[in-house]
Amino acid sequence: MSAVAAKPAAGGAMNPAAMGVGIVLLILIIGVCYYISPGLGLMSLIGIIIGGILIGFGVHFVPVGGAPAAMGQAPGIATGVAMLAAGGGLAGLFGGAWAADQGLVVAVVTGGVGGGLMMAITCMMVNFIYVFGMGIPAASGKVKNDPITGDSQAEFKSQGTEGHGLPFVSFVGGVIGGLLAGAGGTLIYLMLLDLYKATLPTLMQATEVQILPIAVSAAGIFAVGMFLVNAVLTAYNITGTIEGPHDPKFKRWPRSIVASAVASALCGLVAILIVV
Amino acid sequence: MENIVFGIGITALTGALATVAGAAEDTESNIGSQGDPNSQVQLAPQMGFLHRIFNKAVAGEPPAYGLWCCLGAGLAWAFMAMQINAVLAIVLGCILAVFVQGVYATTAYLGRTASLKKFGQPVYVDILKSMTTVTMAHAFVAIFCTVTLCYLMNAALGHPFPLPLLGLVWGISLGAAGSAVGNPYYGKERQYQNQKFGAGVPISASGNIVRYAEAGERNSLDNGFFTAKLGGPASGVCFGLIVFLELWRTILFEKIAAGWGAIIVGLLMILVFTIIDRYIEVWARKTYGPYTKPEEASS
Numbered sequence: 001m002s003a004v005a006a007k008p009a010a011g012g013a014m015n016p017a018a019m020g021v022g023i024v025l026l027i028l029i030i031g032v033c034y035y036i037s038p039g040l041g042l043m044s045l046i047g048i049i050i051g052g053i054l055i056g057f058g059v060h061f062v063p064v065g066g067a068p069a070a071m072g073q074a075p076g077i078a079t080g081v082a083m084l085a086a087g088g089g090l091a092g093l094f095g096g097a098w099a100a101d102q103g104l105v106v107a108v109v110t111g112g113v114g115g116g117l118m119m120a121i122t123c124m125m126v127n128f129i130y131v132f133g134m135g136i137p138a139a140s141g142k143v144k145n146d147p148i149t150g151d152s153q154a155e156f157k158s159q160g161t162e163g164h165g166l167p168f169v170s171f172v173g174g175v176i177g178g179l180l181a182g183a184g185g186t187l188i189y190l191m192l193l194d195l196y197k198a199t200l201p202t203l204m205q206a207t208e209v210q211i212l213p214i215a216v217s218a219a220g221i222f223a224v225g226m227f228l229v230n231a232v233l234t235a236y237n238i239t240g241t242i243e244g245p246h247d248p249k250f251k252r253w254p255r256s257i258v259a260s261a262v263a264s265a266l267c268g269l270v271a272i273l274i275v276v
Numbered sequence: 277m278e279n280i281v282f283g284i285g286i287t288a289l290t291g292a293l294a295t296v297a298g299a300a301e302d303t304e305s306n307i308g309s310q311g312d313p314n315s316q317v318q319l320a321p322q323m324g325f326l327h328r329i330f331n332k333a334v335a336g337e338p339p340a341y342g343l344w345c346c347l348g349a350g351l352a353w354a355f356m357a358m359q360i361n362a363v364l365a366i367v368l369g370c371i372l373a374v375f376v377q378g379v380y381a382t383t384a385y386l387g388r389t390a391s392l393k394k395f396g397q398p399v400y401v402d403i404l405k406s407m408t409t410v411t412m413a414h415a416f417v418a419i420f421c422t423v424t425l426c427y428l429m430n431a432a433l434g435h436p437f438p439l440p441l442l443g444l445v446w447g448i449s450l451g452a453a454g455s456a457v458g459n460p461y462y463g464k465e466r467q468y469q470n471q472k473f474g475a476g477v478p479i480s481a482s483g484n485i486v487r488y489a490e491a492g493e494r495n496s497l498d499n500g501f502f503t504a505k506l507g508g509p510a511s512g513v514c515f516g517l518i519v520f521l522e523l524w525r526t527i528l529f530e531k532i533a534a535g536w537g538a539i540i541v542g543l544l545m546i547l548v549f550t551i552i553d554r555y556i557e558v559w560a561r562k563t564y565g566p567y568t569k570p571e572e573a574s575s
Contacts, residue, residue: 070312070463072476078312078459079452083338087452090445095522098435099535106535113542117525118449118518120549125457125514127556133461133506135474137560149554155566160478165560171553175546213438220441 022258029265037276047191051184052264058180059085059234063170063244075163081235091118092182115182123174130165138165173244189223199275283527290425291520297421298515299508302458304414307500308332313463321397323483330407330496332384338451348373348423349443370420453515461507
């Protein structure tokens, strides 16, 4: 078999053994947390894991074209997977943190909408610059017709390229990715904030008002850190570029979910251990 | 009511600052050639095309701006803790952050260009001297505007995050917006000005970037001059809209229905941008038309 005909190794394949090891690790970390802090700590860890999974799953939706997209050689947004997801998700975290006083559900949804709004504006402006700045219509290289609008794609693909711009399905994918990533980041922040607000006063022998700036800062920094961990892990799973939910690479998400869950659990355990 | 009017005023100011920050960020990254199109600047000498383009991409724009804005905000925060006036503290913090950017730009250019020695690419000292200061000046504008808007969010609008964390969050978002919108215009439209307008760059043309200007060899200042006309302002509008609308919906509608008001307005705005995007997409398909006939497309 020639190098050209050879299938890429470990590209989209699932490895059941590795997934099994990941799940065992996840149960082990949850068990350790249960042993150390069965109440609030465990609840926080579960929230952090769910948040991490939301980020990991959400990043798969974000259409990222990387360097080829910057030359109009491939569809998607011309930047890195982790970077764009972080930009959208952190904008969501900003809104979610602001709404933290209004309860978990409102804050998480606010965070999600903040991330979705950032991605909607960015995706719209990307198409604006492609169409009005460069005279290039959007075209997907992975599907013949847009799965949402049914628009044909192949004849709008310029010669020698894999497509360009953001077809409608990619735009929708970007918004969904921003929604999920923003909600996930906010959930991690809120879980840690509740934990720190409950434990730091006794640990530092101070009132809740006095420890609030430390609790907010520590929870915020951990949330940003865990966001980047999950976004980078997912970027490795995607390996380079992805067009959105219609891209064949999207099917790799189960692998990323397990990885995000384990990584979030481990990072969350560290974040819990500093106060328990 | 006064609080809302004050909040709207601050929101408008942060939106304006964000617009300037986005435009300066994209122009800085294009002069420094930091975004994804820099892959072509790095590739060109390997394909035999020696050039005089600056080359400082070590990190992507979002983490780089996350670092610089966080640094500027952190230092400003420290100066304010030392009872220095807020305006002066922000200026001093941003100046120090820009020095870090300058060191980063210098070492990146020298390191990346020196790595191309085997392909005959020279390190131009005059390029280093003339470009670095210009990128630093643009970076200062971008960092100063971002740190100032973070300060306004924290001090005037009461966001709970401390200033350095806000700097990190909005620095990363600034880089993400600037690179997403500005990169294609620099990469396709400027670096490949010798290719056909209205089509993507064929993959076979990779590395053959435009290296000559109207007089003499093209350098990165020419690129900044070009992209500042559309790519920069578009990036600015993108980041400005993100900051302005995020704050606007929160300030005005957060109190309605226990927080759900801001959520519903946010969803409506997403819907509006979806409609605008679809209109742009359909307009382009109708106005520009297909490159090939549909029946030939399956080949």
